[in-house]
Amino acid sequence: MHGRLTALLRVTLVLVFVLIVWGGIVRLSGSGLAIPDWPLAHGKLVPRAQPNVLIEYVHRVLAMVVGFATLAAAVIVFRSPFWRPRLSRLAVAALITLAVQVFLGARVVLDELPVDRVVAHLVTAFLFFAILLRMLLVARDLEDPAGASPAAASGEAAAGRDPGTRRGIALWTRVAAAAVLAQAALGGWVASSGAALACPDFPKCQGMWLPPMTGLIGIHYAHRLGAYAVVLIVLGLLFRAAPVALPPRARWPLRISGILLAAQFLLGVANVVLRVPLPVSAGHLATALILFGTLTVASYELSRA
Numbered sequence: 001m002h003g004r005l006t007a008l009l010r011v012t013l014v015l016v017f018v019l020i021v022w023g024g025i026v027r028l029s030g031s032g033l034a035i036p037d038w039p040l041a042h043g044k045l046v047p048r049a050q051p052n053v054l055i056e057y058v059h060r061v062l063a064m065v066v067g068f069a070t071l072a073a074a075v076i077v078f079r080s081p082f083w084r085p086r087l088s089r090l091a092v093a094a095l096i097t098l099a100v101q102v103f104l105g106a107r108v109v110l111d112e113l114p115v116d117r118v119v120a121h122l123v124t125a126f127l128f129f130a131i132l133l134r135m136l137l138v139a140r141d142l143e144d145p146a147g148a149s150p151a152a153a154s155g156e157a158a159a160g161r162d163p164g165t166r167r168g169i170a171l172w173t174r175v176a177a178a179a180v181l182a183q184a185a186l187g188g189w190v191a192s193s194g195a196a197l198a199c200p201d202f203p204k205c206q207g208m209w210l211p212p213m214t215g216l217i218g219i220h221y222a223h224r225l226g227a228y229a230v231v232l233i234v235l236g237l238l239f240r241a242a243p244v245a246l247p248p249r250a251r252w253p254l255r256i257s258g259i260l261l262a263a264q265f266l267l268g269v270a271n272v273v274l275r276v277p278l279p280v281s282a283g284h285l286a287t288a289l290i291l292f293g294t295l296t297v298a299s300y301e302l303s304r305a
Contacts, residue, residue: 005076005083006143009136012069016132017289019062020125022055024285027118027191028278031055038109063105070098073135086142090135097128115192122188126181129289130296137300165244170302172237173254177295179230184288186223195219196276202269227268234261234295250301253294260291 026032034052041047041057077083077091104121111117190196198216199205205224211217238258246254267284274280 003143005073005080006136006139008069008073008076009132009139012066012073013129013132013136015062015066015069016125016129017286019059019066020122020129020289021282021286022059022062023122023125024191025278025282026056026059027188028276028281029055032113032118033109035060036109036112038106063102067098067102070094070132083139083142086138087135090131090138094128094131094135097124097131100124101128113192115189118192119185119188123181123185126184126289126292129293130177133293133296134300137297141304166246166302169237169241169244169246170299172233172240173295173299173302176230176233176237176257177292177299179226179233180288180292180295183223183226183230184285184292186226187285187288190220190223191281193219195223196271196281199224200272200275202272227265231261231265234258247301250298253298253301257291257294257298260287260294263287264291 029052031052034050034056035041035047037043041053041060047053047057074091074095077087101121101124104117104124108114108117108121193216195216198220199211201207203209205211205217205221211221213221234257238254241251241254264284264287267280267287270280271277271284
């Protein structure tokens with residue numbers, strides 16, 4: 001019976017991941033206003049099948065499914081004396097974030113894609129993903145108390161001998177996750193403002209190492225500077241954590257984050273060199289979200305250990 005919630009949360013989390021990446025495809029393909037009304041689509045429940053319209057309509061259908069799945073998860077939490085004590089606050093946070101996200105999604109369409117609302121919509125989506133991910137992690141540990149024990153696996157007992165170091169690494173991990181979120185917001189700003197090719201060369205911008213931080217060039221180069229900052233923060237985290245005995249459940253997300261960081265940097269460079277092809281841009285967004293989620297998992301595991 002308890003497994004129903006964890007299974008539902010896993011499915012919902014995958015759907016949210018697809019929804020966020022598909023939202024990037026909507027933006028990058030220029031389909032954001034293919035359906036200019038809301039909640040109907042050209043005044044109908046099902047619009048005519050046209051490429052851009054279908055891209056936007058799939059995004060709306062995915063959002064609706066995610067909404068119902070989140071409501072179902074919240075109902076399970078509130079009706080169960082087993083889940084309610086530990087998950088009710090996260091469920092409320094998920095519902096509030098979902099409501100804000102629906103409102104922002106509607107305003108993005110009805111206000112014809114203002115940059116500030118597009119960026120807010122993206123940031124809220126990342127936060128919603130993080131809340132659902134934490135719900136899943138807590139539910140998993142409640143279902144398997146033995147596996148959640150700090151000494152459940154080799155190396156976890158040793159990690160507990162230096163709680164100050166562990167807490168420092170946990171804080172650094174949260175800072176890294178926040179940096180990735182801020183960088184994703186800058187990326188959304190670049191894409192929605194039309195600044196993606198304001199610096200068509202790499203590593204320089206318009207042939208300069210330090211271009212004027214104004215207009216579209218300033219927006220684009222701010223994203224590049226943010227990328228360098230994320231690289232330094234995550235690499236600093238990995239070097240700091242390397243010699244410390246950490247729980248395996250925290251160690252592996254940190255190792256994976258290093259691989260994701262390298263992939264993300266290469267995708268960012270490819271975006272510029274190849275002039276923003278849709279598959280590369282979608283992959284760039286997807287990798288950012290996975291990196292954010294991986295750091296969120298590591299932070300949770302370090303705090304729990």
